[in-house]
Amino acid sequence: MSGQVAGIFRHPVKGFTPEPLDVVHLAPDEGFPHDRVWAVENGPSDFDPAAPAFVPKRQFTVLAYIAKVAAARTRYDASTGVLHATGPGGREFAGRLADSEARTAFAAWLTELLGEEATGPLRVVEAPGEHRFTDHPLGQVSIVNLASVRELGQRMGVELDPLRFRANLYVEGWPAWAEHDWTGKRLMLGWAQAQVFKSIVRCAATHVDPTTSVRDLEITKALFDAYGHTLCGFYVRITSAGAVGLGDAVTMPQTEPRAETSEWA
Numbered sequence: 157m158s159g160q161v162a163g164i165f166r167h168p169v170k171g172f173t174p175e176p177l178d179v180v181h182l183a184p185d186e187g188f189p190h191d192r193v194w195a196v197e198n199g200p201s202d203f204d205p206a207a208p209a210f211v212p213k214r215q216f217t218v219l220a221y222i223a224k225v226a227a228a229r230t231r232y233d234a235s236t237g238v239l240h241a242t243g244p245g246g247r248e249f250a251g252r253l254a255d256s257e258a259r260t261a262f263a264a265w266l267t268e269l270l271g272e273e274a275t276g277p278l279r280v281v282e283a284p285g286e287h288r289f290t291d292h293p294l295g296q297v298s299i300v301n302l303a304s305v306r307e308l309g310q311r312m313g314v315e316l317d318p319l320r321f322r323a324n325l326y327v328e329g330w331p332a333w334a335e336h337d338w339t340g341k342r343l344m345l346g347w348a349q350a351q352v353f354k355s356i357v358r359c360a361a362t363h364v365d366p367t368t369s370v371r372d373l374e375i376t377k378a379l380f381d382a383y384g385h386t387l388c389g390f391y392v393r394i395t396s397a398g399a400v401g402l403g404d405a406v407t408m409p410q411t412e413p414r415a416e417t418s419e420w421a
Contacts, residue, residue, distance in 0.1 A: 158405040159329035161346065162302060167322060168232035169239065170195040170289040171218035171225050174319055174366075175232065182348045183397035187288040188297055188324050190234050194253055195289040196266060197279040198222070205284045210293035217266065219361035222273045226369035228266065243269045253280060294353060295391035297345075298323045299335075299406075304388060307332040311382045312373070320362045320375065323389055327406050333383070335390055344407040347398030355387040362388075 165174040170192045180189055187193070197203070201215035219225050231240045239262065241249040249265040251258030259280035267278050283289055290296075300323040309316035318326055325345070338352040362375035376386045 158407045159301075159327040161325055161400060161402055161404045161406060162328040163318070163323075163326035164400065164402060165319075165322075165324060165326075166191040166232075168192070168194060169230055170213070170216055171222075171361075172228060173230040174322060179399055179401035180324075181397070181399050182297060182345065182350075182394045184394045185286065186296075186394070187283070187286045190232060191324060192289040193283045194239075195281055195283070196263065197277075197281055198274055199276060200279075201281070203281050205282060208284055208287040211289070213291055213359075216289070217270065217274060217278065219364045220359045222270060223364045223369055223371045224270050224273050226364055226366050228269055241265065253282070291356075291359075292354070292391060294393070295356075296353075296393045297325065297350065298356060298389055298391055299325045299327060300389040301330045301332065301335050302326050302328050303330055303332040304335070308375075308378060308382065308388070312378050314373065316373075316375075317366060319366045320364070321356075321358070321389055322361065325400065325406075330406075336387065338390065342395070343392060344405065345392070345394075345398070346400035346404035346406070348394055348400055349396035349398065350392040350394050353391040353393050356389040356391060358386050358388050 164177040164180050166177060167174055168190050196217040197215060198217050201211045203211050213220060217225050227244055229242045237252045237254050238250055239253050247269060249262055251261050253259055263278040263280050267274060267276060300318060300321045302318055305316050305318045339354055341352045343350045358376050358379060363371045363373055365372050379386045
């Protein structure tokens, strides 16, 4: 049984606006292209670009701790390296984050926007090479099953925006929560091959409405009350390079190989 890719998103600056894509090229041992390549320290994180290592998200300006981050609307131009941002009251920013002056200017712009919610000082940091500021050091690509989100919303009596879960890929066509026993299983993502790494433990970032920047729903409590866990979505690691586009098939793992078929069928 297969699903289909219904959404592809990158998050150039960790915690900030998801950006939709039509297609993405994935490869082993490479980060998701232009995803979480920048982050904003909320006070010193001791991140060393010469020896990049995992830093917990609490060190950065993210929705789990600062809901007002969603009030900033960002857009990254990968061809020029320029980040564009707008905020309430007509605040605007544009700058090439590879330049130290632009990073300083964006930190100042964001400090004014966030006000007392940012304990700071704020500083923009870059992930060198294939390093990414993901919530898990081995979480290369994140995937969310849209049926699972819908069922959770039905139990809560609301329509949940899937973007609350900040995934890279959103898949339609799988049964709700079928993904929970897939750890270690293999998937075909469009033309790329992948292995399921682990389920994603959700945090208070999902409580924030990505449109209004209001902390309005206790998603983690709802997950636990309904299912006895706080999981939604999963990470995969790419094992063979390929392109993934909107509408591409995502093959559900088989519990047993079917006779006379490819193992990826």
